[in-house]
Amino acid sequence: MYEDLKYWYLRDHKLFRTLSFGQIRQLCIITGFKKAKKGEIIYFSSSDLPRIFLLKKGNIKIVAVDEDGNETIKDIIQKGDLFGELTLEADSQSNEYAKVLSDDVAICSFLMSDFEDLLLRNPSLALSYTKFVGLKMKRIKNSYSNLISKDAKTRLFQFLKDWAEKEGKKIGDKVVIENYLTQNDIAQIICTSRQTATQLLNEMETNGTIIYSRKEIIITDIRKL
Amino acid sequence: MYEDLKYWYLRDHKLFRTLSFGQIRQLCIITGFKKAKKGEIIYFSSSDLPRIFLLKKGNIKIVAVDEDGNETIKDIIQKGDLFGELTLEADSQSNEYAKVLSDDVAICSFLMSDFEDLLLRNPSLALSYTKFVGLKMKRIKNSYSNLISKDAKTRLFQFLKDWAEKEGKKIGDKVVIENYLTQNDIAQIICTSRQTATQLLNEMETNGTIIYSRKEIIITDIRKL
DNA sequence: ATAGATTTGTCGGCTAGATTACAGTTCCAC
């Protein structure tokens, strides 16, 4: 029963929609399943065998720690997203962990090697997966080129716009976003200092562009960026 | 005869080494072949059918032009590299062109759709290709995170190190790089202004770290970064 | 050889945003 659930979880992802039950079952043989609560830290890169994860519920952030101990946010993973060794190449030296942002999360995972086998037997899945990785790459390129050529304010605008698009609830021209990020998180995502982020957010609030609280962010008029 | 050459060109790439002659021939049916000279501009993104290109000889830079007309260097492609619609997803809106940096180049290409067919018939190729794209993504992530967290000097060092590693000729502790880039190119690659790049390069020269000329760059001691 | 055109060298002034440093708020656990 618990097992059946996992099938459905995978089945849900657009990538796996074309697969038969049998194929998904194959993937699931050694599948892991995990629940965690807010603030918990999940180490996944250096863990035993390389895996690919699917976040079934909630939000997490992927944090990388460099030699000097500096932490950078690599990615925000939302419900339905895949993460982990997406490149199918285990890299041991990267030091990353995931931190739970929402109240709780559900994660399922499968072994990279199982996935590879599946891809080998399933060329059209391999093709879609390549496109999937390609798309991810394109997104990264895009967001980075934003980081480089635009100033902090523009980056914040862009970030809010993206966030609203992905998760916001539209109510007329207003968009309401559930705010599970601290200002520090936001600052790290748009690559600026916490203080600058605070200042910009407050500025936007006095402008009337947004209504900010720790619980939610309301964009008063999405058309004005 | 000319045709045969193309087979060998593709065959050369590590990605295609596992393929049979017949398979490569299949790819080559509608293959293009092109030579160009220094300074020439090759439009490739918006061109007719989406293609994947293999640079057989020389160096080119991929330049993207944004709405405001700003030019950014997206990539430096070297002999043996693939470029074009690597994600297997034609994107019409991106406005990119290639400019020839070396004296002359030879480029061969094949249609994305042909390549897709080949991948479908060849799962293990599909898998290697996925890993190949994944690796590319990892490289991009890496270089971008450099851009963001390091200062201009460190970025220049890193760039020179990478360049030396890829193309330099080692002579003891010295490394000689054929310099086909202007200081402006270098500046764009490491995302700084031309003036800053000039200053840093001169500084390195007076330090004795490098010997710079328009023809070549000599790194006097590669171990000192 | 000579005239452009392209690349390099150099110099101040200027600004976005980092950094430091505290104070005020909100949250959560006991």
Next chain:
DNA sequence: GTGGAACTGTAATCTAGCCGACAAATCTAT
């Protein structure tokens, strides 16, 4: 509800590196 921890607000410095401006060097074509 109380104390501490985690967030948020604000202000005063300080600096890397951008920008404009121009001169010098080097390359290229006729």
